[in-house]
Amino acid sequence: MTARAKLSEEAKFELSMAAASRERANRPVGLVAGAAVVLVAGGVFAAYAMASRAAARGRLERAVVDQAMAEARVEEWKKLAESAGAMPTGGTSEFRVSRMEELAVRAGMKSRPNAPVTRDDKSRPGVVVYSHIYVDVRDPSLAAMIEWMRMACAEIAGLEVEALTVRPEPAGWKMDVTFRRWERTGS
Secondary structure, X not given: OOOOOOOOHHHHHHHHHHHHHHHHHHOOHHHHHHHHHHHXXXXXXXXXXXXXXXXXXXXXXXXXXXXXXXHXXXXXXXXXXXXXXXXXXXXOOOOOHHHHHHHHHHHOOOOOOOOOEEEEEOOOOOEEEEEEEEEEEEEOOHHHXXXXXXXXXXXXXXXXXXEEEEEEEOOEEEEEEEEEEEEEOOO
């Protein structure tokens, strides 16, 4: 039989301290801590990447809308440039009061419109904007008045309706209308 050596309390304590120290040394705490740090850094990076992606997507969507608007403006500009060639030059004005009266009769209006007040705006270089203001145009048929305006804009080059006010009256309709026409000056 072998005799076991009896350890003193102090030796037992030292032995348990050494065992605890070896146990701590054998645990992979550094690897677990390193993995946790990498995981947290990856999460932060992923969140930043998603926020950056969302911001880039928003910028892209705004750029696509801006591009579509710019392309529409280019097309509008091309149409304006083409129609500028069709803009009448000064001295060849097709707008005449007698022609407007003739159009009113053709449109079916019972009464002829009063003579318009004509104003010109020469503030733009190379262009004069004429405004022909008809006040108190009266007729029993609103359809005839609208047809008069439509025919005037269709048959007189460059003429457009700038302002319109229509009011019902007991005997028909009363209308104030402003026609506008752009003409090039000779320069």
